[in-house]
Amino acid sequence: MKYKSNIKKRMKVVGILLMLIISTVSLGTQAKQIKNYSFTISGTKGTYAPNSLKSVTNRPYAVNASMPSNRPRYVIKTTMYNSENAYRGNCDVYEGTRNTGANTGVAGHSYKLYCIRQYTWDGSAYTSGSWAADES
Numbered sequence: 001m002k003y004k005s006n007i008k009k010r011m012k013v014v015g016i017l018l019m020l021i022i023s024t025v026s027l028g029t030q031a032k033q034i035k036n037y038s039f040t041i042s043g044t045k046g047t048y049a050p051n052s053l054k055s056v057t058n059r060p061y062a063v064n065a066s067m068p069s070n071r072p073r074y075v076i077k078t079t080m081y082n083s084e085n086a087y088r089g090n091c092d093v094y095e096g097t098r099n100t101g102a103n104t105g106v107a108g109h110s111y112k113l114y115c116i117r118q119y120t121w122d123g124s125a126y127t128s129g130s131w132a133a134d135e136s
Contacts, residue, residue, distance in 0.1 A: 032056050032135075037113070038128035041076065046116030052083065055107050055133040060100040061089060062135035063113070066128045067096035074125060075118035080133070083110045092118065095127065100135050107134070 033056070037049040055061075061080050067073065073095040080088045082105055091101030105111060111133045117125065 032132055034130055034132045036128070036130045037115075038126070039115075040124050040126050041115050041117055042124040043117035043120035043122045046077075046114050049113040049115065049131060052110045052112045053131070053133040054110050055103065055105055057107050057134045058105070059103065059134040061091075061103045061111070061113070061131065061133050062098065062100045063091065063093045063131045064098045064129045065093045065095045068125070068127065071125060074122060074127075076127060077116050077118055078131075079114045080105070080111050081114060083112075093129075095129075103134060105133075 033053045035049065035051040035053055037051075039047045039050070041047050063076075063078050065076055075092050075094050077090070077092050078101060079090040080101060080103065082088050088105040088111060089102040091099045093099040103111075113131050115127070117123075
């Protein structure tokens, strides 16, 4: 009888350990969200990327600015804000390149990306690319 009791206890411990391992592994395999953006920005009035994204890790955010066609490349100043409009990091990205900005946010929270042209005299321009609240 004591032998069966020990087996049951061990099985419970093994079951609990397996559940902990499975839940830990599943948390670490969440997919990073990447969204495309396309809009017109100027040096005097910025624009928010149309999608808020959830950060999976505490890593820097990433912006991939597409190469423009029929005009010179510009620098886009990006700033990341959380859902309460609190500043969480910034970076400049030259069109046709990728850059990362510091993310002082927390994994699991939603963030939005604000974009504006580097100089006020640059005028308006269409820009596109993609961004992620945390790089891989």
